[in-house]
Amino acid sequence: MTREYVWLITGANRGIGLEMVKQLLQSPSNIIIAASRNPAKATELQGLAEKAGGKLHLVALDVTDKESISQAAQEVAGVLGGKGIDYLINNAGILPGGEDTAFSLDVDILASTFATNVGGPVYVAQAFIGLVEQSEKKTVVNISSVLGSIGSDVGVIWASYAITKAALNMLTYKEAKEKPDITVISMCPGWLQTDMGGPNASHPVSVGVEGVLKTILSLTPEDSGKCFNFDGQPVPW
Numbered sequence: 001m002t003r004e005y006v007w008l009i010t011g012a013n014r015g016i017g018l019e020m021v022k023q024l025l026q027s028p029s030n031i032i033i034a035a036s037r038n039p040a041k042a043t044e045l046q047g048l049a050e051k052a053g054g055k056l057h058l059v060a061l062d063v064t065d066k067e068s069i070s071q072a073a074q075e076v077a078g079v080l081g082g083k084g085i086d087y088l089i090n091n092a093g094i095l096p097g098g099e100d101t102a103f104s105l106d107v108d109i110l111a112s113t114f115a116t117n118v119g120g121p122v123y124v125a126q127a128f129i130g131l132v133e134q135s136e137k138k139t140v141v142n143i144s145s146v147l148g149s150i151g152s153d154v155g156v157i158w159a160s161y162a163i164t165k166a167a168l169n170m171l172t173y174k175e176a177k178e179k180p181d182i183t184v185i186s187m188c189p190g191w192l193q194t195d196m197g198g199p200n201a202s203h204p205v206s207v208g209v210e211g212v213l214k215t216i217l218s219l220t221p222e223d224s225g226k227c228f229n230f231d232g233q234p235v236p237w
C-alpha cells in the first residue's frame, strides 16, 4: 500500500497555494487539506475536490481570526481521524503596502500586514502543532520571501512587507529551537506570476511551486531553523 502524507496549505484558493494543491494532487500518496477564507466561493478548489477521489478536503480558515483557526483545527482533526499533518504550509500572505519605504510607510498597514504574515503563521502553528507532531514528517514550512532577508540586501522598497517577512524568519528560527522534534523552515518561492507577484514576475507559478515542493520533499531534520530558496539553495537571514 502507498504511504500517504497529509499536507495542510493556507491561502489555497489562488496563487501559490492553489498551484501547490494542483501539483500535490498528481501523486496518489498525498492527502491535501486546502484551507481558504471562503471555500464556498473557491470554485477552482471545488472542481479539483470533485475529481480528487477523497484526497482533497476544503476547510474554512482565516489566518487573522483565532476562532476560525481553532474551528478549522477541530474540523481537520475530525477529517483525519487519528492521522497527523506531515506538512503544514503557512502560505497565506498579503502585500498591501506595495513599494512603500521605511520613511514613508503607514504603521496601520504594517500592523495589518504583520497580523496576516506573522500572526497568522503563529496561531496556525499553535493550533495545528499537535497534529503535526502526530505525523511522520513533522514539518512546518513558513512561506517567506527573499525580501525579508537582510543578508540578500534587496534595497529600499516593499518595506512593510519585508519587515513582516524578516519577522516570519525569526519565527521559523524560534519554532525550530523550541521544538527540536519537528522540522521548521522558511521558504522563498521566487518571484512568481500570481496576483501578488504580478504578470511581469520572473517565473510562472508552476515553476516556483515545483521547486518549492522538490525542496520540501528533500528536507532532513538538520535543515530545521533555516531558510531556502525554491531552487533548494540556502537564503541568508
Ligand SMILES: NC(=O)c1ccc[n+]([C@@H]2O[C@H](COP(=O)([O-])OP(=O)(O)OC[C@H]3O[C@@H](n4cnc5c(N)ncnc54)[C@H](OP(=O)(O)O)[C@@H]3O)[C@@H](O)[C@H]2O)c1
Pocket: 010, 011, 012, 013, 014, 015, 016, 017, 036, 037, 038, 061, 062, 063, 064, 090, 091, 092, 093, 094, 116, 143, 144, 145, 146, 188, 189, 190, 191, 192, 193, 194, 195, 196, 197, 198, 201
Ligand atoms: N508571488 C510572489 O512572487 C511571492 C514571492 C515571495 C513570497 N510570496 C509569498 O507567497 C505566499 C503566497 O503568495 P501569492 O503570490 O500566491 O499571493 P496571492 O496570489 O495574492 O494569494 C494570496 C493568498 O493568501 C490568502 N490570504 C490572504 N489573507 C488571508 C487571510 N487572512 N486568511 C487566509 N488566507 C488569506 C488569499 O486568500 P483570498 O483569495 O481570500 O484573498 C490568497 O489565497 C505569500 O505568503 C507571499 O508573501 C510570494
